Amino acid sequence: MQREVQWFKEVEKLFDPAKIGEIDVERNTFMDHFTVNHKTLSEEGEKWMKNTANSCMIVSTLVATVVFAAAFTVPGGNVGDTGIPVFLRRADFLVFAISDALALLSSSTSLLMFLSILTARYAPEDFLLRLPKRLIIGLGSLFFAIITMMVAFGAALYMLLKDRWESIYIPIIILGCIPVLLFAKQQVPLFYDMVQSTYGSGVFKKKKTW
Template sequence: MHHKALQLVKYLCGKIKSSKPVYSRALLILKPPLLLAAELGVCEVVEEIIKTYPDAIWFTNEKNHSVFHLAVLKRQEKVFNLIFQMSGHKHLLLMSQDVDGNNILHLAGKLAPEYQLHRIPGAALQMQRELQWFEEVEKIVKPNYKEDKNSKQETPAMIFTEKHKNLVKDGEKWMKVTANSCSIAAALIATIVFAAAITVPGDYADNGIPNFYRATAFKIFSISDALSLSSSVAAIIMFLSILTARYAEYDFLYSLPKRLIWGFLMLFVSLITLMVAFCAAIFLVFCNQKAYWLLVLVVVSALVPVFMYAVSQFPLVWELFISTYRPGIFRKQGTRVLY
């Protein structure tokens, strides 16, 4: 259906281009679908219309918003990339203002539509995405645009701060609740592995040396227990740094997401090594009794919490990683000459 719809768009555009007078018919017929496609992020329709009638790039709505402005205002990444890769008039489009005197950086400073924000999990990630948009648009405009004022005497930075103050508060609350919950789990693991370190399996001999100190399983237990303790303490430190952060706007761009990523990873490492230490301790106790079915049952049961943690937290960690470390919103591709 998508392919057939695109074929229909190409056919209609060709018919309009061959009709006379071209401009009036294009303005009447192509303008509404072009602006709507820019708002909805249907870049194929935008590309086909502009390829057919290049002057459609100048079409604007009642607020003097072109497809470039609408892509920024509605946070349509694909449409913006399409227009940005065009040769020719993109810099002229960046210079235009709407009826309220807003340049394109003012529009980037406004809050994204709710349906776009809801696609991103967590208020902190939503705030990070908004900062990425503002920062990327800031890179492609002239330096004096940062200080331009609209009809209300507002600069882009002033608009961004005003429109995103509630999102900053929500992001702070989300980060603190997440960090607090995870720090409790990390503290519990640290307590368990510290207790296990001073009560080793098999007890001690009369000379104070553990009875199983020559066994390979005991070495595995000792190393895993030490790794679990160090990683859980590291996780507590990372989550504590989140709880004590200042929560300025730009902290949501890199600082806070990186701390949360490392906190989650350290917590995951501590959980894995805790389960390895547990399995090694059980093996030391039951290895001489040849209760292999019991050992298999213990290993399988130890994998359950690791699997549950991975399934429940991996999507969030992956989203954090991609959002923080990806190259940027605007793909650096070769210029596509559409007109």
């Protein structure tokens, strides 16, 4: 649908600007004809966008829930009734705190982006830039949230086990990279295609002039 709208916009440039809003005997403009002729494609695009947003929204909600809970149950606990974390002055605790905060912020961002996709009006013009841009931001922030969540997990595991079971926590941290790699393998091609089709050269490749 995005490609079809891009074609329409390129062809529209070839017409006299004064005639673009011109209506026929049935009082339909060029865009009205385009909307009618691409109704089925528009519905399929809307269905795909909503299904993708719903699926990613579940993951975003899960990540946000986990990292939000981790912020209040820090590794090692707190000192007495002061609420100060035991590992506050350690560098690995700083890594945990920063990565956990970034995971919460990025997962919340992706959640809002996917929610905005579900509540969009899905007009033909929205498929040109608005909807793809929201999906790009949503996927990018979700991928970043998963990475920072696993970093927070690795830092927490390091703080708890480094003094006793070094042979255990290192393999676990390495295995923690598997979810990130699986998500990247499945979603990076889609992310790349969306960026290329939205911010690339478009349907008509512009030739360089020397």
